[in-house]
Amino acid sequence: MTVYDQITHNKARTYAIILTFILLVTGFFLIIGKLVESPTTYFIIGVTFSLLSSVGSYFYSDRIVLFTTGAKPAEKKDFFDFYTVAENLALAAGLQAPKLYVIHDPAPNAFATGRDPKHAVVCATTGLLEKLERTELEGVIAHELSHVKNYDILVSSIVAVLVGTVALVSDWIMRSLWWGGFRRNENDRESRNPFMMIFIIFVLILTPLVATLIQLAVSRRREFLADASGALLTRYPEGLARALEKISSDKDTLHTASSSTAHLFIVNPLKKLKHVSSWFANLFSTHPPIEERVRILRSM
Known part of the structure; x- marks a missing residue:
């Protein structure tokens, strides 16, 4: 798959995620x-809310991500090397210099x-x-500029916002079922149907889980491409390989990271599954194993 094919694929994937x-x-x-006997009203609310959330995530996902991670604009006088490296590599990649x-x-x-290379942000x-x-x-x-060039940033930022929204909506509906319409309609035959309630609760629990798995799968796949593209840009794969080893072995924990934004980072900032090695841990990992990424880089 060429870079242009990847860009087209990422744009199509974005629309598919929003539709889902x-x-x-x-x-x-x-x-x-x-359950509260107002299907038409809630259908209109659902469509309106989802459309507004989708439009908002497309145009404002970067601001939401920066706010939730506690990121602040980098002043050039304070982070001169950061600016120099980013500007030089952006020029080499044929990109507009990102905001830092x-x-x-x-x-x-x-x-x-960010939603495209013209509105890109790189945060460190x-x-x-x-x-x-x-x-x-x-x-x-x-590596991060490769995400920008491939439009990975659009997919990842929207996924971060929408997956978090799905979880919030699911939690709100579960609470509404318990404290709202379900309890008020205890005498209604459908509300008293235990099989119906079990099915509904199962769906409400399963759907956010599936959305999260999609989020994780999207993240893992794009990291390999960004590693390779970044190494080609610097012509020095060893630099990225050593960086990945240093970041992953560091003892400090990133306190502003969350499960909804973890997939955005170059290395998973959540270290709960760090010492767990199994197919289950890999299934719920936002990134491919560091050892595998380093091995591929050093074989280039």
């Missing part, structure tokens, strides 16, 4: 509407966000800028 989100949320509201942000945290990590932690050598920093920034 609209259907999921509308279905959620239909379920609660049926920093997270004031000792844990080394980085991510890119102060820990990354302090702990990596220049060739290692170049490898990380080249």
Whole structure:
């Protein structure tokens, strides 16, 4: 697959994710509407809410991600090397220089966000800028710029917002079923149907889980491509390989990271499954194993 094919594929995937989100949320509201005997009203609410959320995620997902991670604009006078590396690599990649942000945290990590290369943001932690050598920093920034060029940032940023929204809507509906319409309609025959309630609760629990698995699968696949593209941009795969090893072995934890944004970072900032080696751990991992990524880079 060429770079242009990847860009086209990512744009199509974005529209598919948004459509899936609209259907999921509308279905959620239909379920609660049926239980409180107002399906039409809740259908309209579901469609309106999902459309507004989708449009908002497309245009404002980068701002939401930056806010939730606590990122702040990086001043050039304070982070001169960060600017120099990013501007030089963007020029080499044929990209407009991205806006640069920093997270004031000792844990080394980085991510890119935005809806297209003209609105791209590259964010690094102060820990990354302090702990990596220049060739290692170049490898990380080249990796993130590859996400920008391939439009991975569009898919990932929208997924971060929409998957989080699906979880919130599901939780809200579960609470509404318990405290709202279900309890008020205890004498209604359908509300008292235990099989119907079990099925509805199963769907409400399963759907966010499936959405999360899709999020994780999208993240794992794109990391390999960004590693390879970044290494080709710097012409020095060893720099990125060493950076990945340093970031993954660092003892500090990124406190502003969350499950909805973890897939954006170059290395998973959540370390709960770090020492678990099994197919189950890999299934719920936002990134491919570091050892495999390093091995591929050193074989280039």
